[in-house]
Amino acid sequence: MTAILIRLLVVGAALYLALIILLWTMQAKMIYPAPQEAAPLIPGYEEVSLTTEDGLALRAFYRVASDGLPTLVYFHGNGGSLTGAGVANVALAERGFGVLMVEYRGYGGNPGEPSEEGLYKDGDAAIAWLSALGIPAAQTVIVGNSIGGGVATEMARRHDPAALILVSPFTSLPEAAAANLWWLPAKPLVRDQYRNLDKITQLSIPVLVQHGTRDGLIPQRQGRALAEAASNAQFQSFDGLGHELSFVRSSGEARADWIFALELTAANDVAERVLP
DSSP states (O other): OHHHHHHHHHHHHHHHHHHHHHHHHHHHHHHOOOOOSOOOOOTTOEEEEEEOTTSOEEEEEEEOOOTTOOEEEEEOOTTOOHHHHHHHTHHHHHTTOEEEEEOOTTSTTOSSOOOHHHHHHHHHHHHHHHHHHTOOGGGEEEEEETTHHHHHHHHHHHHOOSEEEEESOOSOHHHHHHHHOTTTTHHHHOOOOOOHHHHHTTOOSOEEEEEETTOSSSOHHHHHHHHHHSSSEEEEEETTOOTTGGGSHHHHHHHHHHHHHHTOOOOOOGGGSOOO
């Protein structure tokens, strides 16, 4: 009986180790399950191309702001697309905000392979594209959903926009992984970090954090921790909603109302400019 138990323990340990090795080697595909189909152009948007510092041309969708309103730079989640980004921004587009929806490298037919540093380059390219169009950082609001919150937080740290909005965010990617894979040593296994909690303490701009109470992927406590760590933040809790929060119209309306309350207005003649 003892010998059988020992064999079972050895087999179990071997399987556990094999699973850890598999997760280590396959984590890029698990973290970035990039849809490959190119999204159809959304009515009201133009298709534009963002050029990254490492030479990639990324397809993105853009709509011009009206009435001097700011422009949102939107970064979607790890399984998202421009189509989903359009849904997430319906309420804001209807209210007249400009919107630049970024598609990452390796997603939606774009060249390249996604990674933390790669997505940061994609974000930098979006901010540079708007700057070339004549839209300064002070007239942009950076928005990120889920893992897009990691890109958004880093872009806010680098570029000092008017405000930052995080929807269903995590404190860091290892913390998010540990919340789901509690039975594995997830934290030391995760290579890409997205250390939002460390970075958000460096920001002085207004921050809005939205999180659903029934988020089964990223616990709401992580969103609350980010809001508590920021120097100028508001936390919005949505009862009964999960990780789909970004696509729920009520959350979009709340984002729009929050931005309007910031009173970010400026002369806007971008509609007359030639898109770079």
